[in-house]
Amino acid sequence: MKQNTFDAGFIAKIFGLVLFLYLFLGFMVLPCLNTLTSIFTTKNAQGSIDPFAVIKFFWAGTMPSFVWNSLKLAVCLVITVNVVGISIVLLTEYFDIKGAGILRMGYMTTLIYSGVALVTGYQFLYDTNGMLTTWLAQMFPYMNRQWFSGFNAVLFTMTFACTSNHALFLRNAIRGIDYNTVEAARNLGASPFRVLFSVVMPTLLPTLFSLTVMTFITGLCAMSAPTLLGYNSINPEIVRVQCGR
Amino acid sequence: MIRLNNIFVKFGDFEALRDINVHVKEGQFYTFLGPSGCGKTTTLRTITGFIEPSAGSVFMAGNDITHVPIEKRNIGIVFQSYALFPTMTVYDNIAFGLKIKKLNKQEIDKKVRTIAAKVDLSDEQLEKAVSQLSGGQQQRVAIARALVTEPAIICMDEPLSNLDAKLRVQLRNELKKMQREFGITTIYVTHDQEEALTLSDCISVFNHGVIEQTGTPNDIYNHSQTEFVANFIGDINKLEGQITSSLGLDDKQNHFIRLERIRVGDNGGFEGVIDSQEYYGLYIKYYINTGGQVLKVIEKNDGVNIYRPGDKVNVIINPQDIMSYAKG
Ligand SMILES: Nc1ncnc2c1ncn2[C@@H]1O[C@H](COP(=O)(O)OP(=O)(O)OP(=O)(O)O)[C@@H](O)[C@H]1O
Numbered sequence: 001m002k003q004n005t006f007d008a009g010f011i012a013k014i015f016g017l018v019l020f021l022y023l024f025l026g027f028m029v030l031p032c033l034n035t036l037t038s039i040f041t042t043k044n045a046q047g048s049i050d051p052f053a054v055i056k057f058f059w060a061g062t063m064p065s066f067v068w069n070s071l072k073l074a075v076c077l078v079i080t081v082n083v084v085g086i087s088i089v090l091l092t093e094y095f096d097i098k099g100a101g102i103l104r105m106g107y108m109t110t111l112i113y114s115g116v117a118l119v120t121g122y123q124f125l126y127d128t129n130g131m132l133t134t135w136l137a138q139m140f141p142y143m144n145r146q147w148f149s150g151f152n153a154v155l156f157t158m159t160f161a162c163t164s165n166h167a168l169f170l171r172n173a174i175r176g177i178d179y180n181t182v183e184a185a186r187n188l189g190a191s192p193f194r195v196l197f198s199v200v201m202p203t204l205l206p207t208l209f210s211l212t213v214m215t216f217i218t219g220l221c222a223m224s225a226p227t228l229l230g231y232n233s234i235n236p237e238i239v240r241v242q243c244g245r
Numbered sequence: 246m247i248r249l250n251n252i253f254v255k256f257g258d259f260e261a262l263r264d265i266n267v268h269v270k271e272g273q274f275y276t277f278l279g280p281s282g283c284g285k286t287t288t289l290r291t292i293t294g295f296i297e298p299s300a301g302s303v304f305m306a307g308n309d310i311t312h313v314p315i316e317k318r319n320i321g322i323v324f325q326s327y328a329l330f331p332t333m334t335v336y337d338n339i340a341f342g343l344k345i346k347k348l349n350k351q352e353i354d355k356k357v358r359t360i361a362a363k364v365d366l367s368d369e370q371l372e373k374a375v376s377q378l379s380g381g382q383q384q385r386v387a388i389a390r391a392l393v394t395e396p397a398i399i400c401m402d403e404p405l406s407n408l409d410a411k412l413r414v415q416l417r418n419e420l421k422k423m424q425r426e427f428g429i430t431t432i433y434v435t436h437d438q439e440e441a442l443t444l445s446d447c448i449s450v451f452n453h454g455v456i457e458q459t460g461t462p463n464d465i466y467n468h469s470q471t472e473f474v475a476n477f478i479g480d481i482n483k484l485e486g487q488i489t490s491s492l493g494l495d496d497k498q499n500h501f502i503r504l505e506r507i508r509v510g511d512n513g514g515f516e517g518v519i520d521s522q523e524y525y526g527l528y529i530k531y532y533i534n535t536g537g538q539v540l541k542v543i544e545k546n547d548g549v550n551i552y553r554p555g556d557k558v559n560v561i562i563n564p565q566d567i568m569s570y571a572k573g
């Protein structure tokens with residue numbers, strides 16, 4: 001009997017280990033190795049294997065400007081998303097304001113749209129023939145109907161797309177704070193803003209750090225918004241180059 | 246020191262407090278006692294300023310502070326969860342209030358170390374993160390943090406309820422010792438009647454948002470003014486049928502008697518049979534069947550007169566020990 005349970009436990013352990021190894025190797029180690037291998041074995045224009053071919057690709061011709069554009073987008077996005085996300089969460093969770101529920105709903109609905117649907121939605125509103133543009137053009141006939149394009153349009157669209165994720169995580173973090181600590185600080189004489197900076201924010205820092213990294217990567221790898229709104233960042237360009245071959 | 250005059254608190258339609266009157270004197274250890282949800286915390290939060298009463302006023306040292314903001318009240322608080330700042334060290338937790346008061350570094354350091362020594366926190370512990378301390382130590386940090394700014398009064402909301410039974414009794418004694426040492430006016434919230442009786446100079450018993458009785462532990466225990474108080478504090482027998490009629494008690498009232506007030510003897514009183522016995526060492530609890538009802542009785546363990554189940558005994562009740570309340 002004892003022997004039996006030992007066997008069952010042992011088999012379960014082995015099975016678990018094998019499954020873990022399969023997932024770990026198959027989905028984490030191998031893909032990385034593959035990527036690294038292909039980076040360093042890519043053939044250059046002359047047809048010989050060149051370990052620096054990929055790096056050279058990013059420095060050739062107009063490529064640096066695409067890379068630069070992507071970095072600019074990622075950095076700006078980190079700033080705008082953090083500013084908007086933190087304000088939204090503080091306004092709807094920390095300070096008591098009217099209409100917090102509706103504001104929160106508005107932001108959270110963007111969670112259900114995928115990137116393309118979201119951008120299409122924004123275009124439906126703001127594009128050359130979009131509803132808002134048409135309406136504005138009726139009021140100001142000389143306005144530029146293409147106002148919603150390029151860097152600012154991408155930044156705007158992506159800020160709102162990313163904020164919902166940002167706010168979602170931050171909201172959970174802020175709800176995890178023991179509200180008594182806020183009251184304790186108030187009781188010890190701290191103003192609401194002092195409480196925010198010395199008690200609430202330090203607790204949120206780890207979450208904010210991961211969210212910043214996440215947003216940065218999203219900005220760097222942006223695809224749908226730059227493509228649809230006409231912004232020359234690196235990811236759409238890579239796709240163009242690949243398809244153009 | 247603190248006076249609550251006709252305080253009412255409403256949450257929407259729900260009336261959490263009705264006509265609360267409390268008078269806490271300088272240096273007193275004052276306890277709010279009552280079952281869960283009866284409004285103890287709400288009353289405390291009205292004093293500390295987290296809740297504004299819908300009617301009534303709060304006075305502190307003769308000044309109306311009903312609408313004075315929290316941070317201007319100079320009231321220390323110890324929370325049930327301690328509410329220590331998790332990202333700061335023990336030292337920074339205690340120093341927080343002093344930093345806000347913009348004291349200089351030396352002064353802060355001196356005050357923090359003085360208070361830490363008083364609540365038995367070592368220099369080593371001061372440098373630790375709060376999460377590295379045990380429950381009892383965290384509680385001491387919370388007390389030190391509340392006392393270091395020298396508040397006029399300190400409020401504690403069930404500060405011992407997160408600790409295990411043994412530590413609770415130990416810290417209860419320490420708490421009382423500290424309170425005497427600092428001589429600070431203390432308002433204490435608990436649902437534990439033993440805690441209330443052992444610690445307090447004065448107790449208010451709460452029930453459903455009203456105060457049922459205010460008095461010394463002895464008043465509350467031996468002269469309970471309402472049936473609720475009599476039942477909530479300590480164990481009690483409700484006298485019924487045969488006993489009430491043979492004692493000639495008013496049948497428009499309910500009659501109660503404490504366990505230790507009933508005596509067991511060999512003659513006089515009512516005849517009964519020991520149903521069962523619980524041996525506690527310090528005392529023995531008997532369940533005695535008197536024909537009409539089973540009475541719970543506590544006898545001091547004198548080592549000689551110990552009854553066994555089935556023994557015939559006489560139960561003696563002194564009418565003066567009976568507490569009677571109108572049937573409602
Ligand atoms: N912010 C609030 N909104 C609505 N109802 C509340 C609020 N705070 C307390 N209550 C209600 O008021 C009543 C009294 O609550 P309170 O917290 O004062 O009870 P308590 O005596 O401290 O109980 P416990 O021993 O469980 O802590 C409860 O019925 C509670 O549901």
Ligand SMILES: [Mg+2]
Nearest residue numbers: 285286287402
């Ligand atoms: Mg409470």
